[in-house]
Amino acid sequence: MRIDVVTIFPDYFAPLTLSLIGKAQDKSLLDVAVHDLRDYTHDVHRTVDDSPYGGGAGMVMKAEPWAEALDEIIAQSNAKPTLVIPTPAGELFTQSRAESLAQTPNLIFACGRYEGIDARVVEHYRGRKDVAEVLEISLGDYVLNGGEVAVLAMIESLARLIPGVVGNPQSLVEESHGLDGLLEYPVYTKPPLWRALAVPEVLVSGNHARIATWRAEQSRLITEQRRPDLL
Ligand code: SAM
Numbered sequence: 001m002r003i004d005v006v007t008i009f010p011d012y013f014a015p016l017t018l019s020l021i022g023k024a025q026d027k028s029l030l031d032v033a034v035h036d037l038r039d040y041t042h043d044v045h046r047t048v049d050d051s052p053y054g055g056g057a058g059m060v061m062k063a064e065p066w067a068e069a070l071d072e073i074i075a076q077s078n079a080k081p082t083l084v085i086p087t088p089a090g091e092l093f094t095q096s097r098a099e100s101l102a103q104t105p106n107l108i109f110a111c112g113r114y115e116g117i118d119a120r121v122v123e124h125y126r127g128r129k130d131v132a133e134v135l136e137i138s139l140g141d142y143v144l145n146g147g148e149v150a151v152l153a154m155i156e157s158l159a160r161l162i163p164g165v166v167g168n169p170q171s172l173v174e175e176s177h178g179l180d181g182l183l184e185y186p187v188y189t190k191p192p193l194w195r196a197l198a199v200p201e202v203l204v205s206g207n208h209a210r211i212a213t214w215r216a217e218q219s220r221l222i223t224e225q226r227r228p229d230l231l
Contacts, residue, residue: 001104001162003032004073004081005151006066007111008048010034012148021156024165032155037061040068049114058115066110066121073108080132081106083125084154086147087116090136093154095177097137101154102161104132109154111147181230185218 005013013034016022024030038046049059074081082104091097101107110117126134139150160166176184188199202214223230 001030001102001107001159002078003030003107003109003155004077005032005034005109005111005155006037006069006073007034007146007148007151008037008113009111009146009148010036012111013152015152016155020165021159024159024162027164029162029164030159035069035073037065037069040065040072052115056115060115061112061117063118063121063124066117067124070108070110070121070125074128074130077106077108079105080130081108082132083108083110083134084151085110085112085117085122085134085136086139086150086154087112087136088138088141088143090138092141093137093139093150093157095157098154098157099161101158106132107158109147109151111151113146180219182219182223183227183230185215185222 007013013032016032017025021030021032025032037048041047047062048065049061052058052060070083082101084101084107086109110121122134122136125131137150137154139153144150161172163169166172173179174184176182178184188203192199192204200214202210205211220231
């Protein structure tokens with residue numbers, strides 16, 4: 001999978017060289033390229049923003065540098081890319097969206113800053129035949145300073161679904177928001193007694209059927225208590 005990220009803060013993406021995502025890139029399961037939006041400006045100040053039409057607080061990201069950056073990346077893509085624009089006004093990001101993005105051969109993430117990107121950018125690329133889809137996605141119902149953190153979260157969650165990125169594929173099956181849609185049961189490791197707290201007896205019983213039943217019950221209970229909307 002090829003992922004292109006456009007941002008005015010390329011250094012934000014240094015963590016993608018670490019841990020499982022870094023290893024995935026070393027193994028060529030994933031190829032991430034980060035582009036500086038300011039490289040697509042032509043003035044001495046490398047300006048990417050201007051005041052909003054209609055007035056109001058804050059600045060808006062200009063369409064021209066975005067279009068130059070995106071046109072160049074799209075022209076170099078092997079397959080029609082999906083363009084993802086993080087915004088608090090977008091569709092809520094979920095595990096099922098991570099799953100669909102993980103199946104996409106070419107993804108472009110456009111990290112907004114200030115009050116966001118001139119709305120004509122989304123409109124223009126929605127009409128382009130060389131773009132598969134334009135998605136506006138929110139990480140959650142809160143406002144970040146920029147799209148970078150949202151894009152890091154999206155890349156991490158979709159990349160771990162690419163076959164070979166996570167060592168044991170079974171660990172993906174039993175997770176929260178997995179196939180059964182429930183939250184995961186509580187997990188424990190050694191020692192069996194820690195600060196007067198014992199590991200539940202069933203987990204050290206060696207009885208796999210009982211363990212499976214207990215875990216299923218715990219999953220349902222925790223989901224009922226914390227996220228009844230998922231049931
Ligand atoms: N004025 C915008 C609004 O009210 O919808 C918020 C702009 S925010 C300060 C700047 C940028 O941060 C956005 O363009 C977007 O890229 C990113 N951002 C902020 N919150 C986000 C969220 N919850 N999910 C995804 N991206 C977010």
